[in-house]
Amino acid sequence: PEPAAFENVALFFTDIYGFKELANRSSPRQIVALLNRMYIAFDEVIARFPDLYKVETVMDSFMVCSGLSGNTQKSRQDCIRDATIAAECAIQLLDAVEAIDMSDQLVEKLNLRIGIQCGPVLAGVIGTKMPHYCLFGDTVNTASRMCSTNQALRIQVSEAMYDLLKNEYILEERGTIAVKGKGDMKTFFLLGRKDKVSEPNH
Amino acid sequence: PEPAAFENVALFFTDIYGFKELANRSSPRQIVALLNRMYIAFDEVIARFPDLYKVETVMDSFMVCSGLSGNTQKSRQDCIRDATIAAECAIQLLDAVEAIDMSDQLVEKLNLRIGIQCGPVLAGVIGTKMPHYCLFGDTVNTASRMCSTNQALRIQVSEAMYDLLKNEYILEERGTIAVKGKGDMKTFFLLGRKDKVSEPNH
Ligand SMILES: [Mn+2]
Ligand SMILES: [Mn+2]
Numbered sequence: 001p002e003p004a005a006f007e008n009v010a011l012f013f014t015d016i017y018g019f020k021e022l023a024n025r026s027s028p029r030q031i032v033a034l035l036n037r038m039y040i041a042f043d044e045v046i047a048r049f050p051d052l053y054k055v056e057t058v059m060d061s062f063m064v065c066s067g068l069s070g071n072t073q074k075s076r077q078d079c080i081r082d083a084t085i086a087a088e089c090a091i092q093l094l095d096a097v098e099a100i101d102m103s104d105q106l107v108e109k110l111n112l113r114i115g116i117q118c119g120p121v122l123a124g125v126i127g128t129k130m131p132h133y134c135l136f137g138d139t140v141n142t143a144s145r146m147c148s149t150n151q152a153l154r155i156q157v158s159e160a161m162y163d164l165l166k167n168e169y170i171l172e173e174r175g176t177i178a179v180k181g182k183g184d185m186k187t188f189f190l191l192g193r194k195d196k197v198s199e200p201n202h
Numbered sequence: 203p204e205p206a207a208f209e210n211v212a213l214f215f216t217d218i219y220g221f222k223e224l225a226n227r228s229s230p231r232q233i234v235a236l237l238n239r240m241y242i243a244f245d246e247v248i249a250r251f252p253d254l255y256k257v258e259t260v261m262d263s264f265m266v267c268s269g270l271s272g273n274t275q276k277s278r279q280d281c282i283r284d285a286t287i288a289a290e291c292a293i294q295l296l297d298a299v300e301a302i303d304m305s306d307q308l309v310e311k312l313n314l315r316i317g318i319q320c321g322p323v324l325a326g327v328i329g330t331k332m333p334h335y336c337l338f339g340d341t342v343n344t345a346s347r348m349c350s351t352n353q354a355l356r357i358q359v360s361e362a363m364y365d366l367l368k369n370e371y372i373l374e375e376r377g378t379i380a381v382k383g384k385g386d387m388k389t390f391f392l393l394g395r396k397d398k399v400s401e402p403n404h
Binding site for chain 1: 205206207222223225226229230231233234237238241242245258259260261324325326327328329330331334336338339340343383
């Protein structure tokens with residue numbers, strides 16, 4: 001397919017805080033078993049959302065995107081919908097790590113953290129032997145920063161995401177993070193749906 | 203296959219210095235065409251080395267490894283051989299970027315940089331839907347640092363690599379870089395083979 005520009009998507013990265021150190025201390029069998037359990041659990045959550053696309057996985061990190069549809073023009077309602085799909089999946093991924101069997105592992109819990117950004121992306125298929133779909137642009141880089149500057153067991157989102165989610169979700173101001181080329185960005189923790197009677201995420 | 207520990211491999215990362223900025227300024231067609239040209243060129247170089255395995259590609263970054271054979275015990279000669287294969291491939295990749303067609307691009311040249319480390323790795327197959335081979339451990343992290351702290355159009359290697367290559371290759375001391383959990387590491391630029399009458403890499 002031709003490279004494409006998407007006007008608005010909601011994109012998130014997941015990461016396991018402390019993964020490198022855990023891998024260094026674990027046996028091959030331990031770390032491979034853990035990652036496989038994580039992949040099975042995460043794939044099952046992502047599959048609940050037909051409009052969600054798992055773009056890429058690199059070791060302990062997933063990149064997932066909502067909004068890669070054919071529509072070139074997005075209404076505010078479309079943007080809210082994509083943001084909501086990404087937010088719901090992120091919340092359910094945090095639930096899913098609680099249920100992963102860690103009995104053979106050196107730690108009790110996988111310190112999952114997630115960062116979400118919305119905005120335009122460029123997309124294209126790269127490679128000839130094993131072609132894969134790649135996303136580019138500021139939205140991707142910022143989502144990555146939302147994740148890499150995040151605390152364990154938290155979902156961190158941008159102000160643009162806050163704006164789309166604030167009607168239906170509870171968010172808490174986190175502070176500002178420095179994003180190269182964009183200066184300081186205000187960020188928020190996503191805590192859960194407003195209408196859900198449940199424990200907060202953290 | 204069962205997860206495995208390899209006593210010694212030579213592993214390198216490649217990266218395009220300034221890629222994010224270039225992708226932000228380019229059209230989707232431009233950046234996708236460029237990456238595809240790079241992948242074709244790099245795959246062709248890597249294919250010249252039957253013992254070299256391309257482990258992973260993430261956008262503009264390749265991870266390539268020599269030494270993932272069945273042998274559990276490696277002699278110094280085996281280690282030199284793996285280091286040499288990685289070094290030769292890296293040198294030829296720097297040559298290959300000179301030949302990539304940039305006529306439709308915003309820059310004249312792909313600022314390839316490469317970082318190489320040798321040492322033990324853990325390996326395993328991750329994922330059930332699209333299983334892929336993953337490498338873990340300090341050697342992987344250090345090779346990544348060798349790359350990410352490197353200058354454009356340079357091959358940066360560790361002192362352990364220097365020790366294996368110094369008989370047949372010209373290396374120049376670069377200085378020290380800070381590697382998390384390991385303190386300061388002395389690093390070297392790999393310039394070329396001693397017996398080759400050719401221009402230096404840079
Ligand atoms: Mn990570
Ligand atoms: Mn890069």
